Amino acid sequence: MDTAERYRVFAEREVRGHSPAYEDLARAVAAAPGLVGLIDELPPIKRQPNLLLASVRFLGGPWDDPAAFLAWTVHEWERVRATMLARRTQTNEVGRCAALLPVLASLPEPLALIEVGTSGGLCLYPDRYRYQYDDRPAVGPADSPVVLACRTDGAVPVPERVPRVVWRAGLDLDPVDVRDDEALRWLECLVWPEQADRLERLRGAAGMARREPPELVRGEAAEALPGLVARAPRDATVVVFHSALMPYLEPEERDRFVATVRSLPVRWVSNEGSPRLPSVLARLGRPPSPDRLAFLPALDGEPLAMAGPHGEWLDWLG
Known part of the structure; x- marks a missing residue:
């Protein structure tokens, strides 16, 4: 267009x-x-x-x-x-962790997380946030500075607890250091006006990350990923995940990245807009509604759900 x-x-x-x-x-x-x-x-x-x-x-x-x-x-x-x-559009939306949590919690623990397109690395802490799925009992640390609310439909496998994460690292062409006030102000400007709840959780997550900064690696997705995977603990399930990364990759870069992930000894969790990963979209049983923008949380290329772009809703497939 x-x-x-x-x-x-x-x-x-x-x-x-x-x-x-x-x-x-x-x-x-x-x-x-x-x-x-x-x-x-x-x-x-x-x-x-x-x-x-x-x-x-x-x-x-x-x-x-x-x-x-x-x-x-x-x-x-x-x-x-x-x-x-x-600058880059590096919206570090921690709300997307609500769409990722049921997928991550289904994998054998402990987990070693690698996020591609990590921005400031705020989505590397899914085990540190508290989740409220509809009126179910909340999941996650009661003292978390971030609470993520998510409406659900279908048989969402909401876990009873957050998974155990023993290692985490992020990969980005231009990582954001949330300890830098100007860098954090840029992330805040990426939050849409009137969305006070998103701004509040960004600040809560950034405050936590400032106290315990994540390991962020500068590099191109397909080129740097194998080396980062090789550094992960061998006794953990290595999970490569990403949300809203594909709009910033040209088609040939996307295809090279997907081929690289599939060649590595990892589990692959993607959460992208429905047209962004054609191989995932092709496996969807029914097309997404054209009336709303939907992401497709998927495991190893198999779509599991449709989700709101900021994790605000989650519709499980099947």
């Missing part, structure tokens, strides 16, 4: 009902040929709505008035452009 359509789809399928401000801004951008033309001068991977909107907020631009947003962004385009080229 072209850039204008991309922003319209973002407004209609991703932020509608979640961020009225971003819905209005995305529609305004889609209807502004001058700004769309500027965006089209960027590399394709840098034209993402989230990246533009977060960059304007990071620079102190207006976000609650579409006309003011358009005027400011065009006037300050060189600064906005430089920020978009220098």
Whole structure:
């Protein structure tokens, strides 16, 4: 799709009902040929709505008035452009752990976790968060600074406890150090306006990670992964997992990454938007509804569920 359509789809399928401000801004951008033309001068991977909107907020631009947003962004385009080229959309959404937990808890313990596209590594701590699935008894440490609520449908295998994790490491082209105030401010700007709950759990998870920083490795997914897997404890189940990584890989990079994961002695847990992993989508018994954006939590390429992009709901298949 072209850039204008991309922003319209973002407004209609991703932020509608979640961020009225971003819905209005995305529609305004889609209807502004001058700004769309500027965006089209960027590399394709840098034209993402989230990246533009977060960059304007990071620079102190207006976000609650579409006309003011358009005027400011065009006037300050060189600064906005430089920020978009220098930064990445590294939304470190810990809510996705609610979609991952039932899959991780089904694997033999102890676990050694490797997250690809880890950003600040906040999803490397699924055993440190507390989970509330519907009205079931809560799972996870009672004193956790982060509580993740998730609506469920179907026979979700909600575990009675979180799995035991003995080793964890993250891999990213540009890891985020959450101990750096500017880096953390960028992550906060990636949270959509009006979503105070997401911002609260980001800050809670970041505070925990600041006290116990995760091991983060800089590198390209397919190239660096084998070496990281080789470092994992041999007496643990090594789990390579990722959420919302595929939009940032070109098709050939995606295929190379999938081939690499399948060649390694690991369990592979993916949580990607439904069209992003064609091999997983092909195994889905029924197509996702076109009316809502769905992720597909999968184990070793086999889809197990459909989930909200931020882990807010989980529908188990079968």
